[in-house]
Amino acid sequence: MTRPLLKVAAIETLSPLVKRFRFEDPEGAPLPVFSGGAHVTVEMADGDVLRRNSYSLISDPNDGSGYEIAVRREDRGRGGSRYLHEAVAEGDLLAVSPPANLFALDLRARRHVLIAGGIGITPFLSQLRQLDRAGQPWELHYAVRSRAEAAGLALLPESAHVHLHVSEEGSRMDIGAILDGQPLGTHVYACGPEGLIAAVADQAARLGWPAAAVHSEAFAAPPPGEAFEVVLAASGRSVAVGPRQSLLEALEAAGAEIDSSCRGGACGRCETAVTACEGRILHHDHWLSEAERAAQTRIMPCMSRFKGARLELDL
Amino acid sequence: MPQTEFTPSIDSRPTYAALVPQGSAPALMVADAAGAAALADLASADAAVMDRAHVLLVGAPAAAADRIAALGPVSVHPAPDAEAALPLLAQLLSTARMGTQLYLAGGEGLIGQVAAQALAAGMAAGAIQAEHRGPVARRMQCVHCKGFTEEVETDPFTCAHCGLTLFVRDHFSRRLGAFQGVCVDAEAPGEIPETREIRP
Numbered sequence: 001m002t003r004p005l006l007k008v009a010a011i012e013t014l015s016p017l018v019k020r021f022r023f024e025d026p027e028g029a030p031l032p033v034f035s036g037g038a039h040v041t042v043e044m045a046d047g048d049v050l051r052r053n054s055y056s057l058i059s060d061p062n063d064g065s066g067y068e069i070a071v072r073r074e075d076r077g078r079g080g081s082r083y084l085h086e087a088v089a090e091g092d093l094l095a096v097s098p099p100a101n102l103f104a105l106d107l108r109a110r111r112h113v114l115i116a117g118g119i120g121i122t123p124f125l126s127q128l129r130q131l132d133r134a135g136q137p138w139e140l141h142y143a144v145r146s147r148a149e150a151a152g153l154a155l156l157p158e159s160a161h162v163h164l165h166v167s168e169e170g171s172r173m174d175i176g177a178i179l180d181g182q183p184l185g186t187h188v189y190a191c192g193p194e195g196l197i198a199a200v201a202d203q204a205a206r207l208g209w210p211a212a213a214v215h216s217e218a219f220a221a222p223p224p225g226e227a228f229e230v231v232l233a234a235s236g237r238s239v240a241v242g243p244r245q246s247l248l249e250a251l252e253a254a255g256a257e258i259d260s261s262c263r264g265g266a267c268g269r270c271e272t273a274v275t276a277c278e279g280r281i282l283h284h285d286h287w288l289s290e291a292e293r294a295a296q297t298r299i300m301p302c303m304s305r306f307k308g309a310r311l312e313l314d315l
Numbered sequence: 316m317p318q319t320e321f322t323p324s325i326d327s328r329p330t331y332a333a334l335v336p337q338g339s340a341p342a343l344m345v346a347d348a349a350g351a352a353a354l355a356d357l358a359s360a361d362a363a364v365m366d367r368a369h370v371l372l373v374g375a376p377a378a379a380a381d382r383i384a385a386l387g388p389v390s391v392h393p394a395p396d397a398e399a400a401l402p403l404l405a406q407l408l409s410t411a412r413m414g415t416q417l418y419l420a421g422g423e424g425l426i427g428q429v430a431a432q433a434l435a436a437g438m439a440a441g442a443i444q445a446e447h448r449g450p451v452a453r454r455m456q457c458v459h460c461k462g463f464t465e466e467v468e469t470d471p472f473t474c475a476h477c478g479l480t481l482f483v484r485d486h487f488s489r490r491l492g493a494f495q496g497v498c499v500d501a502e503a504p505g506e507i508p509e510t511r512e513i514r515p
Contacts, residue, residue: 110437182413185437208340208414210441 003043003095006031009066011090018119018151019085020058023067023096030064036127037103037189037217040067041263043095046083050252053080054263056122056191057099058155060129067096070151072119077221078244100261103191103217105130110185112138113178115200117192118145121152123217124191128157141165143173143196175203190216220264222246223284225305231312232256233275247301256315258301265303272313274299279308319447322514328485331426331447334418336361341415342368343407344388345400345429349449350421351379357418358386364418369407373400373425397428404429408436419445424454424465427492434489451515455496456488457481463493470513471499480507 006023014020025031034057044051059068073085088094103123105112112131114124121142131138139161144150146168156162165173179188179200188209190200197216204214224244230251231238241250248270251258260270265285274281274297283293285300292298299306299313321330334357342364346354351372358365368388372380374396384391394400417433419426426445433443452466462476470483474496481496488495500506 108437179413183437184408184411184413184415186413208337208416208442210439212439212441213413 003041003097005093006067006096008088008090008092008094011088014070014154015149015151017149018070018072020068020070020155021084021088022059023069023094024065026093031067032098033064034061034099034126035101035104036061036130037105037123038099038101038126039103039123039262040069040099041097041261042069042080042084043097044080044083044088046079046087049079050249051078051080051083052249052252052260052263053084054261056103056126058122058125061126062129062133067099070119070122070125070155072151074221078224097261100267102262102267103189103215105189106187106213106215107134107136108185109187109213110137111183111187112136113182113186113188114138114140115173115175115178115188115190115192115196116140116142116152117190117196118143118149119151120190120192120196120217121156122191124189125152125155127189132157139163141173141178143167143192175199176206179203179207179209187213187215190214191218194218194220217266218264218286220284220303222248222263222303223305225282226307228306228308228311230306231276231310232315233312234315241305246303247299247305251301251313251315258315260302263302265300268300270300270302272299272301272315273297274311275314276310276312277306277308278310279306281306281311319451319515324485327487329423329427329445329487329489331445334420334444334446336364337416339363339366341412342418343404343411343415343433344368344370344418344420345373345404345425346370346375346419347373347421347425347449348375348379350419350425350446351375351383353420353446353448354383354418355386357420362386368418371400371403371407373397373421397425401428401432404432405436408433408438411436411438415442417443419443420448422449422452422466423447424452424493427454427487429492431490431492440489447515451513453483453513454493455481455483456491456493457496459498463491464496467496468513469510471507471510472496483513 007026009024010022012020039054041054055069074081141163143165190197239254261267268287277296282305284303365388370388370391455467457474460477464475482499484495486495
């Protein structure tokens with residue numbers, strides 16, 4: 001995939017932990033427009049480590065003059081967000097993938113209920129612009145710990161359909177009450193921590209919502225774990241995976257040809273066949289079925305790890 | 316009456332299994348005379364399905380309406396035919412909330428029209444169940460004049476609107492709630508294959 005170099009046109013602090021980055025073509029050429037909920041993957045050459053993180057686009061999907069993302073600094077994360085916060089300056093050039101969308105609006109819906117937890121607000125910022133342009137009814141519920149951490153507030157439109165829930169102030173979000181009594185044709189979208197997504201799915205199921213009307217996106221970062229080794233079947237070469245490195249990152253660093261997009265276990269692009277497995281694959285993705293996981297013949301290198309004697313991949 | 320067994324066909328040809336009760340969720344039920352028995356079977360599997368159910372009976376005798384009313388739904392609305400039933404259904408759909416289940420039982424023409432209206436009202440396909448009961452007859456749309464012919468039992472058949480002789484395809488439109496009928500002798504006018512009864 002071609003990852004064009006884009007210029008960091010602006011960096012703005014939105015909250016103590018969140019910064020907004022604006023990318024533009026260095027020559028000022030228009031960028032491809034996208035759809036609400038789309039993300040890009042940003043490449044960062046951090047010393048001798050090549051980091052790739054995916055971020056939801058928060059700018060107007062119809063505006064090709066630039067792409068904007070909001071990045072929360074994760075000090076205990078693997079380093080990508082810290083690198084963006086600390087090492088990247090206006091005027092720098094970064095490789096940014098074309099937009100892809102794993103969290104698109106279902107345009108058959110009559111009404112859209114958007115539920116965000118914390119930095120999970122980001123995909124909704126572009127979706128809201130798409131919904132407003134299409135004249136589609138929506139309501140947004142945004143749950144945050146404190147007002148100071150509610151980075152999305154500055155980016156949200158002034159609207160009676162935006163509901164802020166601040167747990168520090170005692171206004172916790174009641175998902176059951178939000179979903180109960182919604183008119184026929186409503187779809188719900190959740191983005192945020194796993195717990196929030198599970199709670200929305202549970203409440204929707206309890207109220208008899210069909211699964212097709214319930215959408216979610218968890219941009220989970222690859223979990224750290226114990227170091228392990230992986231063998232590439234074609235060459236017999238062995239690649240070491242560090243405790244804070246994902247299998248995908250280790251394979252990329254070793255020069256293995258492997259496609260990827262979301263890097264969060266959701267899109268399925270990096271799915272790889274397992275040719276030998278003596279041990280247990282620690283599946284952390286949302287892509288493989290229960291049966292596929294149990295068979296231990298497929299792995300999603302962006303998220304999953306391995307514990308055991310030998311793991312060989314069809315690479 | 317046993318459930319209808321469907322001949323293997325293209326994936327888009329809808330087939331219908333037995334209705335499965337979804338507890339006491341809010342429900343809309345639409346059935347014709349033959350389908351009313353499927354609603355009774357549904358309630359005997361789980362009586363709670365009637366707790367919050369509105370039932371629309373299309374062309375069913377008064378005795379069938381009485382039998383359904385005895386199962387304790389919120390309301391029973393009899394209608395002489397689909398044309399009379401659809402505005403009633405539109406009203407029920409306009410006040411329905413997410414989580415409402417739609418149970419359909421009877422002929423394919425009724426199932427197709429009601430499902431199409433429910434989908435157009437925003438209901439998700441996953442909230443719609445249908446069970447085929449009664450005679451095998453199809454609601455057909457002529458691809459040439461776009462007119463609908465109801466209760467088609469033979470292949471080929473004559474379009475009730477433009478008079479062309481139409482081949483009964485298994486190609487089904489969810490939006491229209493109808494199968495597609497295509498001129499059978501367009502290439503060689505007058506060469507019409509033998510008329511057969513259509514299969515389920």
